[in-house]
Amino acid sequence: MVSAITSLADLVKRSARDLGFDLAGIAPAQDFGELDYFPQWIEEHRHGDMRYLETRSDSGELKRKSIRVAAPWAKSVIVCALNYNTAQPYSTQSEDKSKGWISRYAWGQRDYHDVILPKLRALEEKLKNEIGDESTARLKPRPFKEDSFDKEVRLWSYVDTGPVIERVLAKYAGIGWIAKNTCIINQELGSWLFLGVILTSLELTPDLPPPDRCGTCTRCLEACPTDAFIDAYKLDASKCISYLTIEKRGDIPEALREGIGRHVFGCDICQDVCPWNREAAVTALPDFQPRFRGQECPPHTLVNPDLEWLATISEEDFRQAFRGSPVKRTKRAGIRRNAIIAIGNSADQRFLQLLRELETDPDPTVAFAARWARCRIEA
Secondary structure, three states: OOOOHHHHHHHHHHHHHHOOOOEEEEEEOOOOHHHOOHHHHHHOOOOOOOHHHHOEOOOOOEHHHOHHHHOOOOOEEEEEEEEOOOOOOOHHHOOOOOEOEEOHHHOOOOOHHHHHHHHHHHHHHHHHHHHOHHHEEOOOOOOOOHHHHHHOEEEEEEOOOOOOOHHHHHHHOOOOEEOOOOOEEEOOOEOOEEEEEEEEOOOOOOOOOOOOOOOOOOHHHHHOOOOOEEEOOEEOHHHOHHHHHHHOOOOOOHHHHHHHOOEEEOOOHHHHOOHHHOOOOOOOOHHHOOOEEOOOOOOEEOOOOEHHHHHOOOHHHHHHHOOOOHHHHHHHHHHHHHHHHHHHHHOOHHHHHHHHHHOOOOOHHHHHHHHHHHHHHHO
């Protein structure tokens, strides 16, 4: 059995890499200055309609403003990262306006949650076996009791589902620095990284945060089509294309529709233009390689997908095409709305007849988007 916390920390990181993670590190479970802005960010409604970010403790404190509020028993956080970049071109390298854009992370054969969480669970088991099964328990969140703290080791795994802000923890676990576009950048791998965390009551030797290497570069800030950046390191999520095409329900504000361009699910622009991603490593994992729909010739691919296909996709086709995919989050109505807005931004008159037909669609959001798109093309 490993007794020294330094040795245990080393074992955790080695085990994470053995399980297939590209990076692993440990952060202390403490307050971080980067989170001081979070309450103001919520107060200013920069989170749009993402109400889950407003989750509070019984005492009324925002859980995500401090890990001490979300998990007062935690002493360390294990942070693991997995590269999802594939060899396909970036969104900024395509000019075909009849095609849409789905964010790189959502192309894969499997939902990243289903890939990462089992690895985190396996890492938990490895840790349990090392320190002894009888002292270890995975518990559901419950009120903290000081007198029971030392009697058990707690382990909670999250893949962007917990009341923590993973990128801040990733910084202090040595995974990378927080860039001006608020993404984590690793000097060797770039920013195409999925993050998973394990909160634990074990006190493990933490890693050191790397220096910020963004320098004077502001390409990510300047490239955003919807001006979603309030300033460097500060994002107004309610203007972000990822939020608008994934989380936003109903009609998208008219002032932001043009900026959406051809994006139908998520956005990669601020990462595409980043110099640290010019020669970013490519993953060999089959799980993250782009999927194709059926065996049609040519098949529908999620890389530069056909806009007409998405605008008219049936419920059954949507379920089949996006089974086990993050794209399901926007729902069929959302992907159709987004595709129609992208059609409007294409200025391609070949779509006018299709748009006239979609103006009578029973879904009011789809019909409204079609009317807007037709008017934009005819203008």
